[in-house]
Amino acid sequence: MISFISYLINGISLGSIYAIIALGYTMVYGIAKMLNFAHGDVIMVGGFTIFWTVSTQGMSPLIAIPLAVVLCTILGVTIEYIAYRPLRQAASSLVVLITAIGVSYFLQNLALLIFGANPKSFDSMIPVPPMQLLDGQITILGETTVTVISCLIIMGGLSLFIKKSRPGQAMLAVSEDKGAAQLMGINVNKTISLTFAIGSGLAAIAGLLLCSAYPTLSPYIGSMPGIKAFVAAVFGGIGSIPGALIGGLLLGIVEILGRAYISSQMADVIVFLVLILVLLIKPTGILGKKLQEKV
Amino acid sequence: MAMLEIKDLEVYYGMIQAIKGISFEVNEGEVIALIGANGAGKTTVLHTVTGLLAPKQGRIIFNGVDISRVKSHKIVSMGMAHVPEGRRVFAQLSVLQNLLLGAYTRKDKNEIENTIKTIYKRFPRLEERKNQIAGTLSGGEQQMLAMGRALMSHPKIILMDEPSMGLSPIFVNEIFDIIKEVSAGGTTVLLVEQNAKKALSIAHRAYVLETGKISLEGDATELLNDDAIKKAYLGE
Numbered sequence: 001m002i003s004f005i006s007y008l009i010n011g012i013s014l015g016s017i018y019a020i021i022a023l024g025y026t027m028v029y030g031i032a033k034m035l036n037f038a039h040g041d042v043i044m045v046g047g048f049t050i051f052w053t054v055s056t057q058g059m060s061p062l063i064a065i066p067l068a069v070v071l072c073t074i075l076g077v078t079i080e081y082i083a084y085r086p087l088r089q090a091a092s093s094l095v096v097l098i099t100a101i102g103v104s105y106f107l108q109n110l111a112l113l114i115f116g117a118n119p120k121s122f123d124s125m126i127p128v129p130p131m132q133l134l135d136g137q138i139t140i141l142g143e144t145t146v147t148v149i150s151c152l153i154i155m156g157g158l159s160l161f162i163k164k165s166r167p168g169q170a171m172l173a174v175s176e177d178k179g180a181a182q183l184m185g186i187n188v189n190k191t192i193s194l195t196f197a198i199g200s201g202l203a204a205i206a207g208l209l210l211c212s213a214y215p216t217l218s219p220y221i222g223s224m225p226g227i228k229a230f231v232a233a234v235f236g237g238i239g240s241i242p243g244a245l246i247g248g249l250l251l252g253i254v255e256i257l258g259r260a261y262i263s264s265q266m267a268d269v270i271v272f273l274v275l276i277l278v279l280l281i282k283p284t285g286i287l288g289k290k291l292q293e294k295v
Numbered sequence: 296m297a298m299l300e301i302k303d304l305e306v307y308y309g310m311i312q313a314i315k316g317i318s319f320e321v322n323e324g325e326v327i328a329l330i331g332a333n334g335a336g337k338t339t340v341l342h343t344v345t346g347l348l349a350p351k352q353g354r355i356i357f358n359g360v361d362i363s364r365v366k367s368h369k370i371v372s373m374g375m376a377h378v379p380e381g382r383r384v385f386a387q388l389s390v391l392q393n394l395l396l397g398a399y400t401r402k403d404k405n406e407i408e409n410t411i412k413t414i415y416k417r418f419p420r421l422e423e424r425k426n427q428i429a430g431t432l433s434g435g436e437q438q439m440l441a442m443g444r445a446l447m448s449h450p451k452i453i454l455m456d457e458p459s460m461g462l463s464p465i466f467v468n469e470i471f472d473i474i475k476e477v478s479a480g481g482t483t484v485l486l487v488e489q490n491a492k493k494a495l496s497i498a499h500r501a502y503v504l505e506t507g508k509i510s511l512e513g514d515a516t517e518l519l520n521d522d523a524i525k526k527a528y529l530g531e
Binding site for chain 2: 172173179186
């Protein structure tokens with residue numbers, strides 16, 4: 001029982017990271033109607049930025065973390081501007097999808113060129129002491145606490161932003177009907193840029209949390225969590241922000257419990273089995289919207 | 296000087312020419328009807344005027360400014376609102392959210408509040424349903440919402456694309472009454488309609504569009520009594 005609880009806690013922790021990454025997928029999908037498969041690699045860029053500034057330049061994490069967020073935000077907006085925007089009128093959405101995969105390989109190989117293939121060990125940047133529960137039978141790491149709290153703050157903040165702010169309402173309008181949104185005076189390109197900015201800034205935070213929880217860093221570190229977060233986004237209902245949270249948490253728990261009770265080698269298989277099952281049983285995901293139109 | 300002047304407009308979809316050099320004008324305070332059969336290019340004209348499509352040739356002059364290359368999202372703050380075909384309300388947002396998006400380019404909160412009040416006065420049904428999700432409204436109510444949303448920007452001219460499409464006869468009458476009211480309130484109206492009889496009955500002047508060209512123009516009452524029009528569009 002005790003071990004089940006600690007597995008569950010680990011699952012929630014991992015799931016919170018997936019949820020933060022899934023947000024980037026789901027927002028970009030909801031608003032720009034594209035899958036940004038380079039999203040996971042932005043996480044890696046965030047991780048490397050923090051690693052490089054702190055470990056080799058001796059910067060304080062308090063400067064390095066905001067710096068990574070800013071850099072990833074700029075990176076995300078730049079990727080959209082250079083690679084995706086010119087293809088927005090493309091006849092097939094496949095074109096953008098393949099471009100996104102290309103951007104993903106580009107970022108991985110750029111990191112390979114700069115930092116080399118050897119995994120780096122990443123010192124946790126989270127100076128929060130572990131918590132002992134039930135006379136020390138369960139330990140909750142500082143990283144876990146910070147991850148879960150960050151995830152909740154981000155979800156709450158983002159939901160509030162979309163509900164209450166003018167740019168948030170513009171996002172909702174663009175996600176439903178780009179043409180009608182333009183007629184309201186909404187700049188669709190700017191709104192999509194903002195979406196990429198938010199998603200990529202969050203990817204930097206996900207990079208920090210991921211590398212603190214699993215302290216190695218390599219050019220490929222973003223790719224698997226990125227794909228799993230995509231599964232989480234589909235699981236929860238792609239396009240839905242609460243869906244990203246629910247999908248992320250459930251997937252994290254499934255992965256950790258699968259690793260503990262079924263097989264540690266099979267954990268990834270189980271994760272992708274979830275994707276296949278979701279696509280077979282409820283393709284719109286847990287909170288996915290059914291499109292209804294009145295004529 | 297005309298408020299809106301279209302000169303030698305040509306629009307293409309890829310290789311296909313949809314609008315073959317048309318010119319017309321809308322004066323301040325007028326209700327102008329653009330009528331014609333399905334596929335004549337009425338919607339294309341409106342989309343080009345508000346920048347959703349780019350013209351290949353020609354000029355669109357609004358209050359003395361050539362807007363033919365102005366981006367769509369900048370048009371509304373120049374004083375032109377467009378009620379698109381099929382209404383295109385934001386179906387997953389509430390009635391109030393839709394109205395507020397109509398005032399997206401306006402900054403003054405108090406004035407927006409006042410405009411909402413006048414819109415509610417004109418469309419009491421929207422006030423009753425302000426928190427309802429727009430997608431659950433009936434077609435007629437959605438049309439009212441689309442009009443109210445366009446009026447939220449305080450336009451000098453409002454472009455309406457097939458406002459009576461798919462509505463029950465009662466709603467059709469109500470919608471045309473509202474267009475008359477909007478016009479009486481000082482807003483210029485450019486109306487695209489397949490319901491030629493109704494459109495001509497409230498318009499000052501009208502243009503008949505046939506496969507991308509203007510085939511006939513004149514006073515609405517004259518057109519209403521024109522034999523060719525009667526035969527082709529009024530079903531008499």
